[in-house]
Amino acid sequence: MTAEEAVAPPPTMPAEATRKAASLSVLYASQTGNAEWVAKHIHEEALVRGIKSACHVLDDHAKADLSGNNAIVLVASTTGDGDPPDNATKFWRWLRRAKGADLEAFKGKPYAVLGLGDTNYSNFCNTAKRLDRRMNDLGSIPFTKSGFADDATGLEAVIDPWLKKLWADLLTVVEYDEAKEKAFRENAGNAESKLDMGKFGVAKKDDAAKKTGAKTTSATPVDNASIAAVTAETQALSLSDQDRSSVANQFTSPADSSAHDPTPIVVSPAGLQAVTTLTGVAKLPTKYLEVERMPDAERPIAHSRTNYFKLSAGHESAFEFTAQSPYLAHISRVRCLTGAVALKRVLEIELDISGLGWNYTPGDAFAVVCPNPDELVLPIISRLGLDATALYKAGTAGASASQGYPFSMDEPVSAYEMFRYHIDLHAFPKKSFLRMLAEHATDTSEKKTLLYLASTQGAADYRGLKAQQPSLLDLLVSFPTCSPPLARLLESLPHLQPRYYSVSSSPLGERETGTVRFAFNVVEYATPAPYHKPVAGLCSTWLDKLTGTCTDRKWQDVSDTALTVPLFPKPRPESSHPFELPSDPSAPIVMIAAGTGISPFLSFLDHRARQLKQTPPPPSAAFASSWLVHGCRFPGADGDALYDTEISAYLADGALGHLTRCHSRVEAPPLPADAGVSYKYVQHALAAESVRVAELLADARARFYVCGSVAMAREVNGALAAILVSQGICADNVAAIARLSEMQAEGRYLRDLWT
Numbered sequence: 064m065t066a067e068e069a070v071a072p073p074p075t076m077p078a079e080a081t082r083k084a085a086s087l088s089v090l091y092a093s094q095t096g097n098a099e100w101v102a103k104h105i106h107e108e109a110l111v112r113g114i115k116s117a118c119h120v121l122d123d124h125a126k127a128d129l130s131g132n133n134a135i136v137l138v139a140s141t142t143g144d145g146d147p148p149d150n151a152t153k154f155w156r157w158l159r160r161a162k163g164a165d166l167e168a169f170k171g172k173p174y175a176v177l178g179l180g181d182t183n184y185s186n187f188c189n190t191a192k193r194l195d196r197r198m199n200d201l202g203s204i205p206f207t208k209s210g211f212a213d214d215a216t217g218l219e220a221v222i223d224p225w226l227k228k229l230w231a232d233l234l235t236v237v238e239y240d241e242a243k244e245k246a247f248r249e250n251a252g253n254a255e256s257k258l259d260m261g262k263f264g265v266a267k268k269d270d271a272a273k274k275t276g277a278k279t280t281s282a283t284p285v286d287n288a289s290i291a292a293v294t295a296e297t298q299a300l301s302l303s304d305q306d307r308s309s310v311a312n313q314f315t316s317p318a319d320s321s322a323h324d325p326t327p328i329v330v331s332p333a334g335l336q337a338v339t340t341l342t343g344v345a346k347l348p349t350k351y352l353e354v355e356r357m358p359d360a361e362r363p364i365a366h367s368r369t370n371y372f373k374l375s376a377g378h379e380s381a382f383e384f385t386a387q388s389p390y391l392a393h394i395s396r397v398r399c400l401t402g403a404v405a406l407k408r409v410l411e412i413e414l415d416i417s418g419l420g421w422n423y424t425p426g427d428a429f430a431v432v433c434p435n436p437d438e439l440v441l442p443i444i445s446r447l448g449l450d451a452t453a454l455y456k457a458g459t460a461g462a463s464a465s466q467g468y469p470f471s472m473d474e475p476v477s478a479y480e481m482f483r484y485h486i487d488l489h490a491f492p493k494k495s496f497l498r499m500l501a502e503h504a505t506d507t508s509e510k511k512t513l514l515y516l517a518s519t520q521g522a523a524d525y526r527g528l529k530a531q532q533p534s535l536l537d538l539l540v541s542f543p544t545c546s547p548p549l550a551r552l553l554e555s556l557p558h559l560q561p562r563y564y565s566v567s568s569s570p571l572g573e574r575e576t577g578t579v580r581f582a583f584n585v586v587e588y589a590t591p592a593p594y595h596k597p598v599a600g601l602c603s604t605w606l607d608k609l610t611g612t613c614t615d616r617k618w619q620d621v622s623d624t625a626l627t628v629p630l631f632p633k634p635r636p637e638s639s640h641p642f643e644l645p646s647d648p649s650a651p652i653v654m655i656a657a658g659t660g661i662s663p664f665l666s667f668l669d670h671r672a673r674q675l676k677q678t679p680p681p682p683s684a685a686f687a688s689s690w691l692v693h694g695c696r697f698p699g700a701d702g703d704a705l706y707d708t709e710i711s712a713y714l715a716d717g718a719l720g721h722l723t724r725c726h727s728r729v730e731a732p733p734l735p736a737d738a739g740v741s742y743k744y745v746q747h748a749l750a751a752e753s754v755r756v757a758e759l760l761a762d763a764r765a766r767f768y769v770c771g772s773v774a775m776a777r778e779v780n781g782a783l784a785a786i787l788v789s790q791g792i793c794a795d796n797v798a799a800i801a802r803l804s805e806m807q808a809e810g811r812y813l814r815d816l817w818t
């Protein structure tokens with residue numbers, strides 16, 4: 064989809080809507096921080112442009128005074144399987160029930176919608192599209208075209224042009240202070256999107272050149288020759304071909320290098336060499352934050368590490384715990400679910416949550432608030448010339464209270480705490496961030512490279528940058544003369560987001576033992592060729608190290624009671640069809656999973672196994688029509704067929720009716736003794752069992768659950784559609800896909816997916 068196609072048809076403001084709104088309300092719904100970041104920057108820029116603006120998360124819509132004379136900008140992402148983010152669930156509930164004056168308030172209200180989504184998922188930008196429809200139905204009037212940005216191709220391809228148009232259109236519908244708006248425009252050296260590379264003059268002998276031994280240039284004004292010279296520096300600054308191949312060799316064996324070793328980014332010299340003028344250069348982020356170091360105040364790192372989350376107050380109910388104020392759960396046990404031939408280790412951890420008061424349901428999830436590793440945090444702090452223990456207070460320059468901090472700064476925070484607990488150090492660098500870095504690079508060649516990456520001409524290299532997945536440390540190492548002030552970094556970098564995990568245990572067990580279990584892959588991979596940089600998953604690596612890099616298949620008690628995992632329960636989605644067992648225990652269920660996608664199904668099966676031991680137990684045949692289809696790579700004790708022992712017991716006890724195992728890396732898959740037939744991938748198993756699958760698809764009581772990667776879910780969806788056609792239930796593929804969408808809407812086809 065092109066940026067043009069991602070935008071809805073042009074709106075028409077009726078003639079009567081000529082009175083300008085007195086203020087702006089920016090509302091956002093965001094699961095992992097992208098939409099929040101965009102919304103807060105719209106709000107901050109509005110303030111600087113002299114617009115009376117407030118910014119709130121959708122669940123706090125009451126604070127936005129929607130009944131007032133305001134224009135609304137809505138920025139919303141989509142999560143789950145087309146679901147709204149957790150921080151919009153209360154808003155949807157309110158909107159469904161709202162009547163009278165609450166609904167009247169939307170009539171004639173000017174609004175704009177920006178959606179963030181990912182076309183890898185089937186319900187692209189569903190939240191924003193639903194919001195758009197609802198606002199329209201309520202009589203609100205779009206004052207600019209809706210934008211739908213796609214994470215699969217790069218959010219900025221849509222967001223940047225949408226923002227440009229937003230500002231032009233917004234000023235026609237909302238009052239603003241003309242002097243401030245004029246000052247903003249005049250200060251637009253920052254906002255200039257067309258840059259003559261010559262205006263940066265010549266490269267001077269600088270630290271980078273000294274470091275790399277590169278030649279400096281002297282030609283002025285800058286022409287192609289000097290650009291070429293700059294390129295030579297850039298090349299030296301990055302990696303030569305020889306370096307590149309040695310880096311590649313070095314990183315083909317990730318064990319030899321650490322995922323946190325600083326890695327200079329690679330920029331192709333050819334692109335930079337060709338340009339003399341840059342166009343479409345991203346705007347600088349709005350400056351709004353003032354950060355002050357508190358004199359003679361410091362907090363030792365050791366103190367921060369043991370006490371940081373203890374500063375948060377205790378809570379009465381489980382859902383009062385949040386990312387800022389998490390519950391500290393002790394680790395009781397750990398085990399490794401995979402054997403020696405598995406390509407990825409899968410760990411299961413048991414946590415003591417006896418003090419949390421969380422009555423979870425099988426299929427629920429919780430968030431782990433993981434810190435950044437010290438191997439990254441400390442070099443960044445040192446590279447920026449900051450003192451890790453120094454305490455800082457932040458505020459905004461303007462009188463109006465801003466909510467654009469990367470985290471709550473009501474209390475002083477040390478530099479160490481900011482970088483360890485709050486800032487996402489692996490966030491993909493936005494073009495506006497690169498522009499900001501350019502502003503603070505003293506070396507000409509670094510400045511040019513950064514501006515080039517933030518421009519239209521640098522688009523291919525910018526994509527290359529994405530493929531390299533640079534950390535903040537990688538960027539700072541690649542541009543050694545660049546030292547942005549702390550305030551600019553805090554404005555530009557997104558929050559560190561918690562990571563969500565499905566429970567793999569039953570709440571019936573939790574009530575007995577006060578524990579919850581969850582399973583996860585220890586994420587390790589290398590970036591694509593030619594970079595081959597080792598990457599480690601942030602949270603899974605932290606949990607792995609915390610529990611002593613366990614390889615034992617048997618549960619290991621964790622005796623160190625100081626080891627805690629900060630967490631909070633994920634609120635149940637407002638959706639009427641949560642990922643949970645049907646209330647009728649005899650309703651047929653088909654659970655389709657690959658890898659650790661089996662976790663919520665373990666929770667289902669553990670629950671049913673415990674129910675069978677209760678008095679009175681459910682009827683003996685109650686769970687007979689349950690079917691688990693699970694895909695892994697290698698079977699057996701050495702492989703990664705997770706939970707073999709438990710699943711055999713569930714089959715024997717009657718908690719599970721049927722099992723189909725799929726083994727993708729076995730040429731002629733052996734049939735495990737107790738496991739029925741084996742296939743390569745889960746979609747093959749479904750296709751081979753077409754008749755049975757078709758009966759279940761046609762059974763209004765049956766539920767299909769899918770958990771795992773989006774890629775796997777796409778194949779499963781295709782296989783189910785093909786069965787609907789081949790078994791004569793639907794006339795063609797179009798009808799079959801529509802039938803599956805209906806099943807989703809009815810809660811008969813539930814998916815919990817990740818990319």
Ligand SMILES: Cc1cc2nc3c(=O)[nH]c(=O)nc-3n(C[C@H](O)[C@H](O)[C@H](O)COP(=O)(O)O)c2cc1C
Binds near residue numbers: 818
């Ligand atoms: C677990 C998960 C589920 C997602 N589900 C959808 C989806 O159903 N539809 C969609 O368009 N995008 C989906 N996305 C993509 C996000 O909407 C997209 O990455 C967006 O930039 C996230 O913005 P946020 O950080 O503000 O939440 C999903 C992303 C994740 C991680």
